[in-house]
Amino acid sequence: MIALHDYELSAECYKVRLMLGLLGLKWRVVPVDYYPGAEHKTPAFRTLSPLGRIPVLEDDGFTLHEPHAILIYLAGRYDTSDHWSPREPRLAAEVAQWLSFAVDLDASAGAARRADGFFEAVDADAARAEAHRLFRILDEHLWFGERQGRGWLCPAERPTIAEIACFPAVALSEEGGVSRQDYPAIRRWMDRVKRVPGFSVMSGVFPAAPGR
Amino acid sequence: MSGFASPDPVTLNLWHPIAAIGEIPPGKVSATVLLDEPVNFAKVADGEPFVWRARPELRAGDAAPSTRPADALPSLVAYGYLWTSLGTPPEEIFAIPEYAEPDRRNVAAASIGVAVSAPRAIENFLDMGHFPYVHTGILGEQPHTEVKEYDVETSAERDEVLATRCRFFQPMASTVAKGGMEVEYVYRVPHPFCSVLYKSSPLDANRQDVIAIFLQPVGQERIRAHMMLSILDDQNDDTFIRRFQLMVFGQDKPILENQFPKRLPLDPRAETPIRADKSAIAYRRWLSAKGVTYGVIPAAA
Numbered sequence: 276m277i278a279l280h281d282y283e284l285s286a287e288c289y290k291v292r293l294m295l296g297l298l299g300l301k302w303r304v305v306p307v308d309y310y311p312g313a314e315h316k317t318p319a320f321r322t323l324s325p326l327g328r329i330p331v332l333e334d335d336g337f338t339l340h341e342p343h344a345i346l347i348y349l350a351g352r353y354d355t356s357d358h359w360s361p362r363e364p365r366l367a368a369e370v371a372q373w374l375s376f377a378v379d380l381d382a383s384a385g386a387a388r389r390a391d392g393f394f395e396a397v398d399a400d401a402a403r404a405e406a407h408r409l410f411r412i413l414d415e416h417l418w419f420g421e422r423q424g425r426g427w428l429c430p431a432e433r434p435t436i437a438e439i440a441c442f443p444a445v446a447l448s449e450e451g452g453v454s455r456q457d458y459p460a461i462r463r464w465m466d467r468v469k470r471v472p473g474f475s476v477m478s479g480v481f482p483a484a485p486g487r
Numbered sequence: 488m489s490g491f492a493s494p495d496p497v498t499l500n501l502w503h504p505i506a507a508i509g510e511i512p513p514g515k516v517s518a519t520v521l522l523d524e525p526v527n528f529a530k531v532a533d534g535e536p537f538v539w540r541a542r543p544e545l546r547a548g549d550a551a552p553s554t555r556p557a558d559a560l561p562s563l564v565a566y567g568y569l570w571t572s573l574g575t576p577p578e579e580i581f582a583i584p585e586y587a588e589p590d591r592r593n594v595a596a597a598s599i600g601v602a603v604s605a606p607r608a609i610e611n612f613l614d615m616g617h618f619p620y621v622h623t624g625i626l627g628e629q630p631h632t633e634v635k636e637y638d639v640e641t642s643a644e645r646d647e648v649l650a651t652r653c654r655f656f657q658p659m660a661s662t663v664a665k666g667g668m669e670v671e672y673v674y675r676v677p678h679p680f681c682s683v684l685y686k687s688s689p690l691d692a693n694r695q696d697v698i699a700i701f702l703q704p705v706g707q708e709r710i711r712a713h714m715m716l717s718i719l720d721d722q723n724d725d726t727f728i729r730r731f732q733l734m735v736f737g738q739d740k741p742i743l744e745n746q747f748p749k750r751l752p753l754d755p756r757a758e759t760p761i762r763a764d765k766s767a768i769a770y771r772r773w774l775s776a777k778g779v780t781y782g783v784i785p786a787a788a
């Protein structure tokens with residue numbers, strides 16, 4: 276059975292839980308005391324994840340760390356429809372572009388949340404300013420997409436792992452003092468993501484409002 | 488930050504929690520903020536912790552002083568946490584006798600930063616009405632939304648608010664729950680910014696699990712919420728117990744941060760007479776009578 280080394284309040288771990296749920300997979304949680312225990316920095320944990328980061332996935336004797344690598348693996352192995360991680364070269368490259376953008380979201384909106392909530396030593400104000408710059412870019416991209424009939428980050432009929440990679444840092448941004456009030460297209464996109472069958476919440480993320 | 492006023496004397500003279508003892512890095516200066524005032528703390532050579540008002544020559548991460556600093560603030564260790572005061576604190580801190588029972592698991596669950604006033608967070612902690620909506624499938628479940636009649640008293644002798652006979656149907660009351668059960672709660676508020684909750688143990692009908700929140704007012708609208716569990720659980724490790732508590736608290740966090748106003752209004756006209764609010768009303772009156780003005784909007788005189 277798939278095992279996920281997981282911390283409940285981690286946005287990065289949430290990416291993997293989302294993907295597993297969307298693919299209808301079952302998994303076993305191995306809880307990691309990330310905060311306050313800093314278990315991810317222990318030598319024992321570093322044998323699983325050399326950089327000392329969560330999440331870590333184990334499947335059939337294969338161990339993988341880094342959330343986006345895990346998304347690529349899970350979609351590649353278990354998504355029979357191929358829409359989560361498309362193979363068409365241009366589309367695949369655009370997905371990769373957004374995975375990279377998601378890294379920046381985690382390092383800004385995500386870092387502000389970790390600073391405010393878990394006292395991670397980062398410049399929270401600088402992180403918030405960068406998060407707003409990225410949210411502005413994201414909002415604009417999504418707004419123009421809607422005008423062109425594109426509801427997702429990449430020009431595809433169905434959502435891709437780009438959605439899963441970007442969603443958690445955006446959905447939890449208010450915990451880091453980054454309001455989404457000025458980003459209506461982001462809010463509509465979040466709502467679309469929440470309505471994908473198999474979507475799951477975590478502490479701090481609410482399900483889509485009923486109806487509509 | 489707004490409202491950088493000096494705290495009222497009651498608040499100033501309280502014991503305030505600042506860090507879990509187990510998380511103070513040995514040999515190093517740590518920093519936090521209490522009542523808008525930067526404070527530092529460290530364990531000195533023999534492991535004893537001390538707290539002092541931050542001064543520029545000794546910064547977070549520096550080597551800890553080898554002996555007690557001359558300007559050390561009052562401090563004590565209780566329930567797994569280090570407490571200090573910026574005023575003249577009472578000799579003792581409120582009692583949680585269960586903490587000393589040998590078969591209990593005492594876990595300092597975590598210290599989480601939340602953008603809310605301490606009194607608002609206490610009020611939320613006392614409110615059972617939010618269980619089915621915020622902790623769906625864990626501490627509550629629709630359609631079991633009714634808050635049944637319960638009792639509240641403010642004990643003058645013990646100087647605390649006490650809510651008893653609180654009952655609620657909970658699908659997954661704790662780490663050792665095997666399915667849903669009606670759980671009985673007792674809430675104590677023995678300190679303006681701390682609350683201790685007793686709930687029936689799924690393992691032993693005659694005993695109760697204890698869950699406490701000790702709130703450190705960083706500012707009037709920002710806290711560090713320190714959580715302490717003293718529970719009966721012979722099955723799970725600390726990581727699992729912490730995970731459960733953090734999952735629950737993580738669900739409260741956005742609710743707390745979206746409270747408006749962020750400070751707790753003490754004006755009686757701000758009270759709404761629904762049953763779930765009975766303990767909140769008693770708590771607000773108790774704060775008013777004490778003269779606490781930090782983190783609240785005092786009633787107009």
Ligand SMILES: [Fe+2]
Pocket residue numbers: 611612617621622735739
């Ligand atoms: Fe709650």
